[in-house]
Amino acid sequence: MHPEQNPLHSETDRLESLRPDPLRRALRSYAASIAATHAAPPASIVWLRAERRSRRLAIERAERPLRIMQVLGLVCAVLAAAWMLRQTGGLHPLPTMGTTMVILAIAMTILVIAGCWTMMHASRRLSS
């Protein structure tokens, strides 16, 4: 019979646990001394802490898709700017796009990058 299945096995343990034991007495005395000298903080404090954490997690969950879109917008803007700079670099001159249009496109790209960066920085600062 497996020791775990032997009923006497567990019964022996139970009987042993009932015998006076100096270790048990010492540990319980120590537990009593801890209880006498160290009180737990009030339940209201723990409840408030849990509430604040729950609220913070809910805000983070709600902001997650916004942050993803901000990062994607920044990446797209950087890629677009790099492409346009490459186009105006003389290697592949644009036959139809005038200088004014290129300048406007570059300015818009810079604005988009700056806007995305500002929003991400502000979100991180407010959530920290």
Place this chain on the structure above:
Amino acid sequence: MTPAGEPGRGILARELELQPAEPMAAPMSELEFQRLYDATAGPILGYLVAVSGRRDVADDLLQETYCRLLARPRKASGLDADATRRYLFRIATNLVRDRWRSGETQSFAEPVEAGQAVDLDASIDIRAMLQHLKTRERQLLWLAYVEGMDHAEIAAATGLTRLSVRMLLYRARNKAKLLLHRGETTHAS
């Protein structure tokens, strides 16, 4: 329209703040939590003090234990009082292990207040004994001797198998008795 001074705030985030704070997704009301806390906080705190060896760490872990209980309503829902109590010990045990793995030093550096200890000599003996035991050994001894848990309950609280609990508890018990005897002998001489 973004309020002045709050650039980049998400729309959803602002709406969450404007709405009244929703009650926590917890299976219990604040009153029920108060009752549970009053019934279990003392034993959990004693366990954490004994196992971690530091009262400041024990206070922090105690609050974290209940925060985690409230943060997981599905796990805690439907449990009776005993099962909730075991679940709390399980959470506390895991937190102590995580804290130990993160490198938090464990020491019984804080002396027992002489005017408040139930038995100063006994407390010093026990503290000296616990200091020489491993974290796992302290956990097993406390759950078995102070909380009165059987092997199955200890296994549920620590994540070990019953066979492992039996073996480890046996070794821890012998080691603790030897240390306690040495301490008593030292005091007697």
